[in-house]
Amino acid sequence: MKGWLAWDSLSGEDGRMKQDLDKLEQLRSLFGEMERSLIAYSGGIDSTLVAKVAFDVLGDRALAVTAVSPSLLPEDLEEACIQSAEIGIAHELVHTHELENPDYASNPINRCYFCKSELHDTLKPLALKRGYPYVVDGVNADDLRDYRPGIQAAKERGARSPLAEIGITKLEVRQIAKHLDLSCWDKPAQPCLSSRFPYGEAITLAKLHRVGRAEAYLRKLGLKTLRVRSEGDTARIELPAEQIKEFVLTMDLPLLVEKLQSFGFVYVTLDLEGFRSGKLNQGLQLATVGDLPSV
Incomplete structure (x- = not known):
């Protein structure tokens, strides 16, 4: 007992x-x-x-x-x-x-x-x-x-x-x-910037720079967990779903658009589904992934 x-x-x-x-x-x-x-x-x-x-x-x-x-x-x-x-x-x-x-x-x-x-x-x-x-x-x-x-x-x-x-x-x-008192214990995951592009879209130095500048700008505004996905000339901002409403109501949206356009984007959008790590993988067909070569 x-x-x-x-x-x-x-x-x-x-x-x-x-x-x-x-x-x-x-x-x-x-x-x-x-x-x-x-x-x-x-x-x-x-x-x-x-x-x-x-x-x-x-x-x-x-x-x-x-x-x-x-x-x-x-x-x-x-x-x-x-x-x-x-x-x-x-x-x-x-x-x-x-x-x-x-x-x-x-x-x-x-x-x-x-x-x-x-x-x-x-x-x-x-x-x-x-x-x-x-x-x-x-x-x-x-x-x-x-x-x-x-x-x-x-x-x-x-x-x-x-x-x-x-x-x-x-x-x-x-x-x-x-x-262990590591100061970064609650740091959000931050994969490399290349993960912001849909598979098949070529990655260039200029594209990496504009994504990096966009995310750095948003973090300076106080946002912690986010992604700026890049597809062609479009920036798609991902935030935790529970933060979207406040973001829309309090953010100076015209200024935000102007800023991201100054980095090289033409269109600026907000993903209404919200942030989800690895979201770009959802476009992969499981059969295709399973058939990938071992390399």
Whole structure:
């Protein structure tokens, strides 16, 4: 009977916290088995947690490396630098050139495969040169259940995904990050700017810049979770559904349109369905995705 009572006392929030802490210890143990590791560090919550735990365990034998390219917002790069300094981990920047690859720039449905190929083809030689036997990323357990062709590219190049290996989900990442007092624990997900374009529409430097400027402008207005989807000359703003009414009633819409047009858009629209991560994938036919080549 006492055993049942003890189990019941760990139900709910306490039980979830114990599970989170157990997984945190597993994550620490995993890094304890690594002599040195190089972290593919985007500055997002997932890779920040990985960098934090890697540094706590390995100290100066852990290195965070951020890939700089036109698809990375300058604001995100700045945050990555700030967060790595808060953690204390050594942090370096490298430049990647995925936009020069026609297989990437043409924006096929497996575009992310070519992006991660470029990333890990840059990081792996760097790791070997510096004496890091492992390159690790921030892929979590939920990512494995989504359409993520970039994961295959990373695996082909020997990268490891500690969060996914242990089975840490997106929610658990945030809960563990909060427990560790990481300032970015509630930071909205921010995939690369190339994810703002419908598959099949070519990605150019100018298009990336105008999307980036539009999103940066909206964030300065106090909006936190958003996307500016780009299709041809049209900007489609996505906000959480519950924020749409207030946005329409309080925003100076003519000024907003004028501003985004100054960035290069011709038309400015608002998505009435509201924000949903990965929305552009809804246009993919499941059969088509299932028939994609392994690359």
